[in-house]
Amino acid sequence: MNQLANAILVSLLLTGFLLLASSRLASCIRTVAVQGILLGLLAIAAQDGKPSVVGVLLPFTSATVKGFLLPWLLNRAMRDADTVREVEPIISYNLSVIAGAVALAVSLWLGQRLPLPNQPASLLLVPTAFFTCLVGFILLVTRRKAITQVLGYLTLENGVYAFGAAVALDMPVLVELGILLDVFVGVFVMGIAIFHISRQFDHIDTDRLVSLSDRVR
Amino acid sequence: MLMAMALAPFIQGVINRTKAVAAGRVGQPLLQPYHDLLKLLRKGAVYSETTTWIFRAGPVVSLASMISAATLLPFGSLPALAPFAGDLVMLAYLLALARFFTVLAALDTGSSFEAMGASREVTFSAFAEPALFLGLAALARQTGSISLTPLFAAISSSTWMRAAPALGLIIGALSIVFLAENARIPVDDPTTHLELTMIHEVMVLDHGGPDLAMIQYAAALKIWLLGVVIVAIAIPWHSGNSLVDGGAAIAGMLALAVITGLVESSMARLRLLRVTQLLIGAIVLSGLALAVAQR
Amino acid sequence: MIKLLVLIPALAGASAFFIARDPLRRLLLVSAAIVHAALSVSTWIVSPAPALSGWLAEDALGRLFLTLTSLLFLASSFYAVAYLRGERGQQHADFEEGFLFSNAREASFTGCLLLFLAAMTLVTLSQHLGLLWVAVEATTLASAPLIYFHRHHRSLEATWKYLLICSVGIALALLGVFFLAVAASSPGTVTPSLVLRDVLFAAPHLNPLWLKAAFLLMLVGYGTKMGLAPFHTWLPDAHSEAPSVASALLSGALLNCAFLGILRMHQVCLASGLADFSERLLLVLGLLSMAVAAIFITGQVDYKRMLAYSSVEHMGILAVGVGLGGAGLFGAMLHVVNHSLTKAMLFMVAGNLLAVYRTKISKDVSGALRVLPVSGLLWILGLLAITGSPPFGPFLSELAILKAALDQGRAFVAIAYLVFLAIILAGMATPALAMAQGNPRDGIVIPAGRGFAFSAVPAILGGAILLMGIYVPPVLSRTLLEAAALLGHS
DSSP states (O other): OHHHHHHHHHHHHHHHHHHHHOOBHHHHHHHHHHHHHHHHHHHHHTTTTOOOHHHHHHHHHHHHIIIIIHHHHHHHHHHHHTOOSBOOBSSOHHHHHHHHHHHHHHHHHHHHHSOOSSOOSOTTHHHHHHHHHHHHHHHHHHBOBHHHHHHHHHHHHHHHHHHHHHTTOOOOHHHHHHHHHHHHHHHHHHHHHHHHHHHHHSSOBGGGOOOOOOOOO | OHHHHHHHHHHHHHHHHHHHHHTTOOOSOTTHHHHHHHHHHHSOOOOOTTOOHHHHHHHHHHHHHHHHHHTTOOBTTBOOSSOOTTHHHHHHHHHHHHHHHHHHHHHHTOOHHHHHHHHHHHHHHHHHHHHHHHHHHHHHHHHTOOSHHHHHHHOOHHHHHHHHHHHHHHHHHHHHHHHHHTTOTTTOOTTOOOGGGOSHHHHTTTOOTHHHHHHHHHHHHHHHHHHHHHHHHHOOOOOSOHHHHHHHHHHHHHHHHHHHHHHHHHOOOOOHHHHHHHHHHHHHHHHHHHHHTTO | OHHHHHHHHHHHHHHHTTOOOHHHHHHHHHHHHHHHHHHHHHHHHSOOOOBTTTTBOOOHHHHHHHHHHHHHHHHHHHHHHHHHHHTOSSOEEOTTTOOEEEEOOHHHHHHHHHHHHHHHHHHHHBOBHHHHHHHHHHHHHHHHHHHTSEESHHHHHHHHHHHHHHHHHHHHHHHHHHHHHHHHOOTTOOOOOOBHHHHHHTGGGSOHHHHHHHHHHHHHHHHHHHTOTTSOTHHHHHHHHSOHHHHHHIIIIIHHHHHHHHHHHHHHHHHTTOHHHHHHHHHHHHHHHHHHHHHHHTTOOBHHHHHHHHHHHHHHHHHHHHHHOTHHHHHHHHHHHHHHHHHHHHHHHHHHHHHHHOOOBGGGOOOHHHHSHHHHHHHHHHHHHHTTOTTSHHHHHHHHHHHHHHHTTOHHHHHHHHHHHHHHHHHHHHHHHHHHSSOOOTTOOOOTTOOTHHHHHHHHHHHHHHHHHHOOOHHHHHHHHHHHHHTTOO
16 A cells, blocks of 8 residues: 555656646646546545545546546647647746756655654655645746646646645545535636637737736826 | 676677667677677777877777776676675766766867767766766665665565665666667667767767777677666566576566667657756656655 | 525526526526525524534624625625616727727626625635635636626736636645644544534644644635735736626625635634734734735726725735734724725725726826716715725724724834825825816716616715714624634633
8 A cells, every 4th residue: 555655656746747847738738637547546545445435436536527527628728729739838848847856855845844643654645745736836837828827726736635635634525526626617717718818819828918017107 | 797798799789680670671690799899909090190198098998997887787696896885886987987088089089070979978968977876876775785786686576565666766767867878769879870960979980990899899888787777676586596697687688678779769869958858857757766765 | 594595696696697688687686685685684683503514604703794795795786787787788898998898798797796695605604614615716716707797808817817816825725724634633533523613622732833834824825815915916907807896796795705714714723822823924914915005006097906905905904903813803803894895885986987987097087076976975985984084984993903003012013004004095095086076077978877776875885884983883893792702802
C-alpha cells in the first residue's frame, strides 16, 4: 500500500513538471486529466485497505469527472475558440521547470514544518499536495491564454483535493459531491466565458484584457 | 575491467547492427568496430601546424581517463579493480576530464566547426552532469554507500520492492544522460555527414590514424561505463555465482545496446533548444529521485 | 421551514430559465422575493428548527445576515423589474465607446438572480463549514452571468477576472477547511465533524499550528470574495461593468456572505484561544483595505468605481471592528446593516444617473438635483451617509468602532482609521457634490416612462438609513448584541 501510494505520488509530481514543460495545449489538458485519475486512485489507496462502497464510488466519480468530462469540456472550448494550440507562456519553459523545482523544495520544507497528527501512509503526501497547488499558481501567473488559466485553477483544485485525500478525510458525501459539482460547473462557466472571449476579442490572451483600469485624468 | 576493455567495441557493433536491421539493411558485421580500430592503428596521422601539444594530448587523456574509470566499475558480481569510498564522484569527474580535454583539443585546431561543436558539447554537459551527479547521489542515498562496488551489490530485488519509484526515476534520468553523453539520437546523430549538425563528431574531425582509434575506443568505453551503471540498477540479480552474474550482466548490456539502437532508429534528433529542455527534464527526474530516496 | 428558504428561490430560479413570457417571469421574481422576505422576517418571531441533522440552522449571525440579504433582494427585485422593462430592445449603444451591444437573455438574468439568492441563503444558514464553502462557490458561479448582462468586451473582461480570482481564492479557502479538519483530528480517530457546534465544542483541543494555517487560508480565500485588500482587484471592474441592480446585490449582500465565512472561522479561533492571532490579522487587512481604498478613491474618474472602492473601505472597517473585539464587535454588526443599505441605495441611484446622463465619468455629470430631483437628493444624502456623517446610520457604527479602538488604547489604529476616513470623505465629496449641483449640460432628457420604482426603492432605503441613524429598533439591537456575543463580546 505504501508502495502504491508512493508510486502514485511520484507520478503526480511528474505530471506537475510535465504541465510546466508542455508547450501544446492538448497535452496540457491531457496531463490535467491524468492528474484527476491519479487523484482518484490516491483517494482509494489512502483509505488504508478498508474499502467501502462509498469510499470507492466517490473517488471513482471524481476521477471520471476530472479525467474525462472536464477535459472534454476544455477540448471543446479550445476548438471553439479556434486559437493557436500552443501555450505561449510569459516565461520560458526552462524557467517554468526551474520554478517548479523551487516549488518542490518549498513544498518539502512546508511538509516538514506542518507535521500531520495522524501518521500518513507516505511522507510524500503533504508535499505533493502543496506542490500541485503551487504548480497551479505558477500556471495561473505565467500563462497568457485563458484556457491555461483554467488549467491552473484545475491544478490548484487538484492539489487541494490531493491534500484531502492524503489525510484520508472522510468528508460527508454531500460535501464531496458539492465540491465536485462546484468544480464542474465552474469549469463549465469558464468554458462558456472563454468561448465568448474568443468571439469578442478574436484571441484568448488574458494578457491583452487591459481595457479596465484606474485611469487618473 | 578486462571485460570492459574487451567487450566495449562489441557493444558499439551491436548498436550499429540493430540500427541497420531496424532500417531494413543487413548492416556491418558485429565485429566491425574492432576491424576499424586495427585499421586506424596501422595508419599514419597528419598534424596541422596550428595545433600544439594539446591536440596530441586530447585523445590520449580521454582514453586514459576512460580506462581509469573502468577500474572503478564493478561488473556483475566481480568487484572493481580499485574501489574506494567516494569513487562515484571520481567516475563522474573522469568522464568530465575526458570531455574537457576533447573540447580543448577541438578548440586547439582553430577551426570554427570544431569550436561550434565544442560550445554545444559544453552547454549540454552543463546540464547532463548535474543529472548524473544527482542520480548517483540518489543511488548513494538509497543504498547507503558511496562507493560503487558496495552500491551495486546493495541493489537487490528487495531494494526494488522498497523504492521502486526512486529507482525508476534514476533509471529514467541516467538513460537520458546515457543518450546525451554518448552522442546518440535524440541528442546527436553519430552518422550524420553534415558538420553543422554534429556535436561530438565534429570535435574530432581533424584527428586521424592512431589518435582517431584512441578516440573511438574511448567512446566505446564510455558507452560501456554508463551502460554498466544502468544495467546494474535495472537488473538486481545477485546469485553469488560470479559466472552467472557476469552472464546476466552481459545479457543486460546487450539488451541495453539493442534498446539504444531501437530508440535511435525510431526517433529523430531533437532541435538544439529542445535538447536543453530534455536535459533539464533529466535533472528534474534525478532531483526527484534524490528527494524520494529512502523517504 | 429552513429548507424552504433555500428551495423556494432555487426552484424559482431554475424555472425562470424556462418561462418564455417576460411579465410572468418578472412576477415570479418579485413574488419569490416577497415570499423569501416574509419567511426571513418570520424567523425573528419563530426560530426555525434545524434541518439536515444540524447542518442547516439559524443562529443570531445567520438571522442577521439572512434578513439583510432577503430585504435587500426584495428591494432589488422591484428595481430589477423596472430596469428590465427599460432594457428591452435588440441593441443598445455603449456609453463609453459607442459600439452596439446586446443584452443577455432576460430569462438567464432573472434565473441567475434567484439562484444567487438561494446560494446566499445557503451561506447564511449553513452550520457545516464544508457546506458553507460549497455555497460560497455557488454564489460566485451564480453571480458571474449577472456581471455579463451587457454583452461587450469590458464586461466580459470584468466577468473573467471575477470568475477566476474568486474561484482561485475560494479554492484556497477549501484548503483551509481541510486544514481545519486536520486540526480537529487526533491520531487514530475518525474524521471529525465540521459542523460549527461540534468544532466549537472540540475547540480547546485543536492543533494550534494547523488552526492558524487554516484561518490564514480562509482569511485569504473568503477575503478575496469579500473584497479585502490586497485581494480586491476584481471588485472595481466587476462593479463598474455590472448593471446597477447586480452591483447593489454584490456590494450589499454578497460581500457580507463572504464576511460570514471569515466570521465562522473567527468563532473557532476564539473558542480555542487563538483570538489574538485572528484579530491581529483582521486588523492588518482591515487597515490595509481602508488605505488602498483611500488611495484609489482620490482622483477616481468613474463614479461607479468610486462606489466600488468605497465598498472595499467599508469591508476594511468591518474587519477592523471585528479585529478590535469587545465593543467593536457590536459596531461591526451594526455597520454590516448600515453599509448594505447605504451601498445598495447608492448603486441604484448611480444606475439612475447612468441611465439619464449616459456616462460613467463623474466630471461629465452635473446638475443631478435639477434633472432627477429624488435621485440627486439621495445621491448627496447617500454620500454623506457612506462617509460617516450624522444623522445617518453608518455614523453610529463607525463611531462605535472608533470608540472601541480608543477604549482599548490603540492609538495607532484609531488615528489611522480616522485619517483614512477623512481622506475618503474628501476624495468622494468633491466629485459627488459636483455631480449633484450645478447645471446639467445640454441635451440631457429623462427618458419617458421611467418607472416609479427607480426612485421609490432607493428612497425607501434612504429612509431606512436615516432611521437607523436616529433610532435602532430594540429587536434589531438585541440580535446585534447576540451576534456580537457569538463573536466574543461579553
